[in-house]
Amino acid sequence: MLEVFAREIPGMMVKDGTPLIIGKIQPAPYSIGASDIDMALKTAKNLSSDFKNDSQILSEDKFQENFKGIKAIITGPTTLALSSRIEGFYNKDKKDKAIIDLAWALKKEAERLQNAGAAVIQIDEPFLSTGIADLKTAKKALEIIVHDLPQPTSMHVCGSISEVLDELLKFKVNIIDCEFADQSKNLEALENINLKGKKIGFGCIDTKTNTVESKEKVAGIIKKGIELVGEENLIVDPDCGMRLRSREAAYSKLKVMVEAVKWLS
Numbered sequence: 001m002l003e004v005f006a007r008e009i010p011g012m013m014v015k016d017g018t019p020l021i022i023g024k025i026q027p028a029p030y031s032i033g034a035s036d037i038d039m040a041l042k043t044a045k046n047l048s049s050d051f052k053n054d055s056q057i058l059s060e061d062k063f064q065e066n067f068k069g070i071k072a073i074i075t076g077p078t079t080l081a082l083s084s085r086i087e088g089f090y091n092k093d094k095k096d097k098a099i100i101d102l103a104w105a106l107k108k109e110a111e112r113l114q115n116a117g118a119a120v121i122q123i124d125e126p127f128l129s130t131g132i133a134d135l136k137t138a139k140k141a142l143e144i145i146v147h148d149l150p151q152p153t154s155m156h157v158c159g160s161i162s163e164v165l166d167e168l169l170k171f172k173v174n175i176i177d178c179e180f181a182d183q184s185k186n187l188e189a190l191e192n193i194n195l196k197g198k199k200i201g202f203g204c205i206d207t208k209t210n211t212v213e214s215k216e217k218v219a220g221i222i223k224k225g226i227e228l229v230g231e232e233n234l235i236v237d238p239d240c241g242m243r244l245r246s247r248e249a250a251y252s253k254l255k256v257m258v259e260a261v262k263w264l265s
């Protein structure tokens with residue numbers, strides 16, 4: 001999530017696996033992720049053989065009827081800047097300036113992803129739960145990116161968010177997406193929460209192991225979420241990190257998630 005942007009954004013580079021900020025940050029001259037959106041849309045249109053053979057999930061007709069679009073994901077400016085070593089141009093006191101310049105560069109990418117057909121733009125800011133990010137600068141940077149974007153916007157923050165959820169809900173996005181499968185404290189944080197008109201992206205699948213959980217277990221977590229914030233405010237998804245799972249495990253886990261939702265509705 002870091003290198004893919006650090007490799008392409010002018011002013012950044014990757015050296016020995018570490019992202020560096022080496023000069024004035026500028027928007028990339030081309031889109032970094034538009035071709036991925038294009039590929040995902042084509043895949044959705046033509047359905048993979050996995051999907052076709054698994055009529056338990058959705059028939060092809062039903063899939064096309066229910067298909068809502070592709071979520072495009074951008075690594076947030078705060079997370080990118082705080083994960084990078086700053087060498088030149090921005091010195092230590094100018095980290096905030098680097099975050100804001102990254103926001104302008106990523107805004108351009110968000111617009112390109114939107115033009116490529118993304119239905120939702122999500123900014124991933126895992127650093128906002130670590131306690132080391134300045135939430136005021138992070139909020140300002142995020143608002144630069146999402147300002148004037150017509151698509152629904154989402155911000156993903158993983159890990160323990162119980163200390164910062166109230167602040168995150170002040171960010172100007174439509175969805176706050178967090179992990180709840182493996183974070184019981186995060187569930188507690190939803191008690192009596194004022195969502196301020198936002199929806200909760202509700203991670204309900206454990207992505208830490210390849211072991212596939214039972215439908216009952218996942219349904220139990222979702223049910224708790226419904227009780228806390230209401231069905232209309234919940235967007236069910238997996239916790240983050242699915243990329244580290246085997247393809248079989250990832251597929252089975254997503255299938256359990258869909259079955260759990262069907263079972264509850």
Ligand SMILES: [Zn+2]
Nearest residue numbers: 126157158240
């Ligand atoms: Zn995450």
